[in-house]
Amino acid sequence: xxxxxxxxxxxxxxxxxxxxxxxxxxxxxxxVRGELPLEVEDLEDEVEGLKTRxxxxxVEQENLTQEIANKKxxxxxxxxxIKKYTEQQKNVRNNREFNSLTKEIEFQELxxxxxxxxxxxxxxxxxxxxxxITETKERLKERESHLKHKKGELxxxxxxxxxxxxxxxxxxxxxxxxxxxxxxxxxxxIRENVKNGLAVVAxxxxxxxxxxxxxxxxxxxxxxxxxxxxTDEHSGxxxxxxxxxxxxxAKMEELFQSL
Numbered sequence: 529x530x531x532x533x534x535x536x537x538x539x540x541x542x543x544x545x546x547x548x549x550x551x552x553x554x555x556x557x558x559x560v561r562g563e564l565p566l567e568v569e570d571l572e573d574e575v576e577g578l579k580t581r582x583x584x585x586x587v588e589q590e591n592l593t594q595e596i597a598n599k600k601x602x603x604x605x606x607x608x609x610i611k612k613y614t615e616q617q618k619n620v621r622n623n624r625e626f627n628s629l630t631k632e633i634e635f636q637e638l639x640x641x642x643x644x645x646x647x648x649x650x651x652x653x654x655x656x657x658x659x660x661i662t663e664t665k666e667r668l669k670e671r672e673s674h675l676k677h678k679k680g681e682l683x684x685x686x687x688x689x690x691x692x693x694x695x696x697x698x699x700x701x702x703x704x705x706x707x708x709x710x711x712x713x714x715x716x717x718i719r720e721n722v723k724n725g726l727a728v729v730a731x732x733x734x735x736x737x738x739x740x741x742x743x744x745x746x747x748x749x750x751x752x753x754x755x756x757x758x759t760d761e762h763s764g765x766x767x768x769x770x771x772x773x774x775x776x777x778a779k780m781e782e783l784f785q786s787l
Contacts, residue, residue, distance in 0.1 A: 552726065561689075578667060595646070609632070609636045
Protein backbone atom coordinates (compact mmCIF):
# COMPACT_ATOMS: atom_id res chain seq x y z
CA UNK A 529 0.00 0.00 0.00
CA UNK A 530 1.23 3.46 -0.85
CA UNK A 531 2.24 5.80 1.94
CA UNK A 532 0.01 8.76 2.67
CA UNK A 533 2.51 11.25 1.24
CA UNK A 534 2.84 9.29 -2.02
CA UNK A 535 -0.86 8.62 -2.64
CA UNK A 536 -2.40 10.06 -5.78
CA UNK A 537 -5.73 11.85 -5.72
CA UNK A 538 -7.37 8.77 -7.26
CA UNK A 539 -5.88 6.54 -4.54
CA UNK A 540 -7.16 8.95 -1.91
CA UNK A 541 -10.62 8.95 -3.49
CA UNK A 542 -10.67 5.14 -3.59
CA UNK A 543 -9.51 4.93 0.02
CA UNK A 544 -12.12 7.53 1.05
CA UNK A 545 -14.92 5.66 -0.70
CA UNK A 546 -13.73 2.34 0.76
CA UNK A 547 -13.66 3.97 4.19
CA UNK A 548 -17.21 5.21 3.61
CA UNK A 549 -18.40 1.73 2.63
CA UNK A 550 -16.78 0.21 5.75
CA UNK A 551 -18.23 2.86 8.07
CA UNK A 552 -21.66 2.51 6.44
CA UNK A 553 -21.49 -1.23 7.10
CA UNK A 554 -20.69 -0.48 10.77
CA UNK A 555 -23.67 1.92 10.80
CA UNK A 556 -25.91 -0.86 9.45
CA UNK A 557 -24.83 -3.18 12.27
CA UNK A 558 -25.55 -0.43 14.80
CA UNK A 559 -28.99 0.06 13.20
CA VAL A 560 -29.74 -3.64 13.62
CA ARG A 561 -29.21 -3.18 17.34
CA GLY A 562 -31.41 -0.09 17.08
CA GLU A 563 -32.63 1.27 20.39
CA LEU A 564 -31.99 -2.00 22.23
CA PRO A 565 -28.87 -0.86 24.14
CA LEU A 566 -30.73 2.26 25.32
CA GLU A 567 -33.80 0.19 26.22
CA VAL A 568 -31.64 -2.19 28.26
CA GLU A 569 -29.90 0.74 29.97
CA ASP A 570 -33.24 2.40 30.81
CA LEU A 571 -34.62 -0.88 32.17
CA GLU A 572 -31.51 -1.42 34.29
CA ASP A 573 -31.91 2.08 35.73
CA GLU A 574 -35.60 1.45 36.41
CA VAL A 575 -34.88 -1.88 38.14
CA GLU A 576 -32.23 -0.23 40.33
CA GLY A 577 -34.66 2.58 41.12
CA LEU A 578 -37.34 0.11 42.18
CA LYS A 579 -34.88 -1.81 44.37
CA THR A 580 -33.81 1.44 46.03
CA ARG A 581 -37.46 2.35 46.58
CA UNK A 582 -38.15 -1.05 48.18
CA UNK A 583 -35.18 -0.60 50.51
CA UNK A 584 -36.42 2.86 51.49
CA UNK A 585 -39.96 1.60 52.09
CA UNK A 586 -38.58 -1.26 54.20
CA VAL A 587 -36.63 1.18 56.36
CA GLU A 588 -39.68 3.44 56.72
CA GLN A 589 -41.81 0.44 57.74
CA GLU A 590 -39.23 -0.60 60.35
CA ASN A 591 -39.12 2.97 61.70
CA LEU A 592 -42.92 3.02 62.06
CA THR A 593 -42.85 -0.35 63.86
CA GLN A 594 -40.22 1.06 66.22
CA GLU A 595 -42.34 4.17 66.79
CA ILE A 596 -45.28 1.94 67.77
CA ALA A 597 -43.03 0.09 70.22
CA ASN A 598 -41.85 3.44 71.63
CA LYS A 599 -45.44 4.65 72.08
CA LYS A 600 -46.43 1.38 73.77
CA UNK A 601 -43.52 1.83 76.19
CA UNK A 602 -44.65 5.42 76.80
CA UNK A 603 -48.16 4.15 77.56
CA UNK A 604 -46.77 1.68 80.10
CA UNK A 605 -44.72 4.46 81.68
CA UNK A 606 -47.81 6.68 81.92
CA UNK A 607 -49.83 3.84 83.47
CA UNK A 608 -47.05 3.35 86.00
CA UNK A 609 -47.12 7.05 86.88
CA ILE A 610 -50.92 7.05 87.17
CA LYS A 611 -50.71 4.14 89.60
CA LYS A 612 -47.98 5.96 91.56
CA TYR A 613 -49.93 9.26 91.72
CA THR A 614 -53.14 7.45 92.69
CA GLU A 615 -51.33 5.78 95.59
CA GLN A 616 -49.85 9.14 96.62
CA GLN A 617 -53.34 10.70 96.72
CA LYS A 618 -54.19 8.35 99.60
CA ASN A 619 -51.55 10.03 101.75
CA VAL A 620 -52.02 13.72 100.91
CA ARG A 621 -52.29 16.26 103.66
CA ASN A 622 -54.40 18.87 101.89
CA ASN A 623 -56.54 19.58 98.82
CA ARG A 624 -53.74 21.40 97.02
CA GLU A 625 -51.56 18.27 96.96
CA PHE A 626 -54.57 16.15 95.96
CA ASN A 627 -55.47 18.49 93.10
CA SER A 628 -51.85 18.64 91.95
CA LEU A 629 -51.70 14.83 91.76
CA THR A 630 -55.08 14.76 90.00
CA LYS A 631 -53.69 17.09 87.31
CA GLU A 632 -50.63 14.81 86.90
CA ILE A 633 -52.95 11.80 86.51
CA GLU A 634 -55.08 13.65 83.93
CA PHE A 635 -51.95 14.67 82.05
CA GLN A 636 -50.72 11.06 81.91
CA GLU A 637 -54.17 9.91 80.74
CA LEU A 638 -53.97 12.47 77.93
CA UNK A 639 -50.48 11.22 77.12
CA UNK A 640 -51.88 7.67 76.87
CA UNK A 641 -54.67 8.85 74.57
CA UNK A 642 -52.19 10.73 72.38
CA UNK A 643 -49.87 7.69 72.20
CA UNK A 644 -52.80 5.44 71.26
CA UNK A 645 -53.81 7.93 68.55
CA UNK A 646 -50.24 7.90 67.18
CA UNK A 647 -50.18 4.08 67.27
CA UNK A 648 -53.37 3.96 65.19
CA UNK A 649 -51.92 6.44 62.71
CA UNK A 650 -48.66 4.48 62.49
CA UNK A 651 -50.57 1.24 61.89
CA UNK A 652 -52.49 2.89 59.02
CA UNK A 653 -49.21 4.12 57.54
CA UNK A 654 -47.70 0.63 57.85
CA UNK A 655 -50.66 -0.87 55.97
CA UNK A 656 -50.24 1.78 53.27
CA UNK A 657 -46.51 0.99 53.05
CA UNK A 658 -47.34 -2.72 52.75
CA UNK A 659 -49.62 -2.00 49.78
CA UNK A 660 -46.95 0.13 48.07
CA ILE A 661 -44.30 -2.53 48.79
CA THR A 662 -46.51 -5.24 47.23
CA GLU A 663 -47.16 -3.09 44.15
CA THR A 664 -43.45 -2.18 43.86
CA LYS A 665 -42.40 -5.85 44.16
CA GLU A 666 -44.83 -6.79 41.38
CA ARG A 667 -43.54 -3.95 39.22
CA LEU A 668 -39.94 -4.97 39.94
CA LYS A 669 -40.65 -8.59 39.02
CA GLU A 670 -42.26 -7.50 35.73
CA ARG A 671 -39.43 -5.09 34.88
CA GLU A 672 -36.75 -7.68 35.72
CA SER A 673 -38.47 -10.18 33.43
CA HIS A 674 -38.66 -7.58 30.65
CA LEU A 675 -35.00 -6.67 31.20
CA LYS A 676 -33.97 -10.33 30.97
CA HIS A 677 -35.85 -10.64 27.68
CA LYS A 678 -34.31 -7.47 26.21
CA LYS A 679 -30.83 -8.45 27.37
CA GLY A 680 -31.31 -11.80 25.66
CA GLU A 681 -32.24 -10.03 22.42
CA LEU A 682 -29.25 -7.71 22.66
CA UNK A 683 -26.82 -10.52 23.54
CA UNK A 684 -28.04 -12.55 20.55
CA UNK A 685 -27.51 -9.61 18.18
CA UNK A 686 -24.09 -8.87 19.68
CA UNK A 687 -23.07 -12.51 19.34
CA UNK A 688 -23.95 -12.38 15.64
CA UNK A 689 -22.37 -9.02 14.83
CA UNK A 690 -19.66 -8.25 17.41
CA UNK A 691 -16.85 -10.07 15.60
CA UNK A 692 -17.71 -8.48 12.25
CA UNK A 693 -18.11 -5.03 13.80
CA UNK A 694 -14.74 -5.20 15.59
CA UNK A 695 -13.03 -6.36 12.38
CA UNK A 696 -14.67 -3.55 10.42
CA UNK A 697 -13.56 -0.97 12.99
CA UNK A 698 -9.98 -2.18 12.59
CA UNK A 699 -10.34 -1.97 8.80
CA UNK A 700 -11.71 1.57 9.18
CA UNK A 701 -8.55 2.55 11.05
CA UNK A 702 -6.37 0.91 8.39
CA UNK A 703 -8.03 2.83 5.58
CA UNK A 704 -7.79 6.09 7.51
CA UNK A 705 -4.04 5.54 7.57
CA UNK A 706 -4.05 5.69 3.74
CA UNK A 707 -5.53 9.19 3.78
CA UNK A 708 -3.90 12.36 5.06
CA UNK A 709 -5.16 13.67 8.38
CA UNK A 710 -6.76 16.77 6.88
CA UNK A 711 -8.99 14.66 4.63
CA UNK A 712 -9.85 12.25 7.44
CA UNK A 713 -10.92 15.15 9.65
CA UNK A 714 -13.01 16.61 6.81
CA UNK A 715 -14.57 13.19 6.17
CA UNK A 716 -15.49 12.75 9.85
CA UNK A 717 -16.86 16.27 10.08
CA ILE A 718 -19.11 15.73 7.05
CA ARG A 719 -20.29 12.36 8.45
CA GLU A 720 -21.32 14.03 11.69
CA ASN A 721 -23.26 16.73 9.85
CA VAL A 722 -25.32 14.50 7.55
CA LYS A 723 -28.25 12.35 8.63
CA ASN A 724 -27.26 9.05 7.03
CA GLY A 725 -23.54 9.35 7.73
CA LEU A 726 -22.66 9.46 4.02
CA ALA A 727 -19.68 11.77 3.58
CA VAL A 728 -18.50 10.29 0.25
CA VAL A 729 -21.09 9.62 -2.46
CA ALA A 730 -21.11 8.69 -6.12
CA UNK A 731 -22.81 10.71 -8.87
CA UNK A 732 -26.18 9.16 -9.73
CA UNK A 733 -28.14 10.31 -12.77
CA UNK A 734 -26.14 13.54 -12.93
CA UNK A 735 -26.68 14.45 -9.28
CA UNK A 736 -24.94 13.87 -5.97
CA UNK A 737 -26.07 10.53 -4.48
CA UNK A 738 -29.24 11.08 -2.46
CA UNK A 739 -29.62 14.63 -3.79
CA UNK A 740 -31.84 16.25 -6.43
CA UNK A 741 -29.39 19.01 -7.31
CA UNK A 742 -27.87 18.40 -10.73
CA UNK A 743 -24.11 18.67 -11.02
CA UNK A 744 -22.91 20.68 -14.06
CA UNK A 745 -21.38 18.53 -16.87
CA UNK A 746 -18.02 20.30 -16.55
CA UNK A 747 -17.82 19.41 -12.83
CA UNK A 748 -18.86 15.84 -13.62
CA UNK A 749 -15.93 15.61 -16.06
CA UNK A 750 -13.55 16.93 -13.40
CA UNK A 751 -14.82 14.32 -10.94
CA UNK A 752 -14.38 11.56 -13.53
CA UNK A 753 -10.80 12.75 -14.16
CA UNK A 754 -9.94 12.00 -10.51
CA UNK A 755 -7.34 14.76 -10.37
CA UNK A 756 -8.70 16.65 -7.37
CA UNK A 757 -11.06 16.25 -4.42
CA UNK A 758 -14.41 17.81 -5.31
CA THR A 759 -17.29 18.38 -2.91
CA ASP A 760 -20.99 18.91 -3.58
CA GLU A 761 -21.73 22.62 -3.16
CA HIS A 762 -25.17 21.87 -1.63
CA SER A 763 -24.45 19.07 0.85
CA GLY A 764 -20.67 19.40 1.29
CA UNK A 765 -20.20 15.70 0.53
CA UNK A 766 -17.10 14.44 -1.27
CA UNK A 767 -17.99 13.24 -4.78
CA UNK A 768 -16.68 10.27 -6.77
CA UNK A 769 -17.56 9.07 -10.25
CA UNK A 770 -19.91 6.06 -10.73
CA UNK A 771 -17.24 3.80 -12.25
CA UNK A 772 -14.87 4.24 -9.30
CA UNK A 773 -17.79 3.65 -6.93
CA UNK A 774 -18.82 0.40 -8.67
CA UNK A 775 -15.25 -0.90 -8.65
CA UNK A 776 -14.80 -0.18 -4.93
CA UNK A 777 -18.22 -1.60 -4.05
CA ALA A 778 -17.33 -4.89 -5.73
CA LYS A 779 -13.98 -4.98 -3.93
CA MET A 780 -15.51 -4.18 -0.55
CA GLU A 781 -18.30 -6.71 -1.03
CA GLU A 782 -15.66 -9.43 -1.29
CA LEU A 783 -14.09 -8.14 1.92
CA PHE A 784 -17.44 -8.11 3.76
CA GLN A 785 -18.24 -11.65 2.65
CA SER A 786 -14.89 -12.89 3.93
CA LEU A 787 -15.54 -11.55 7.48
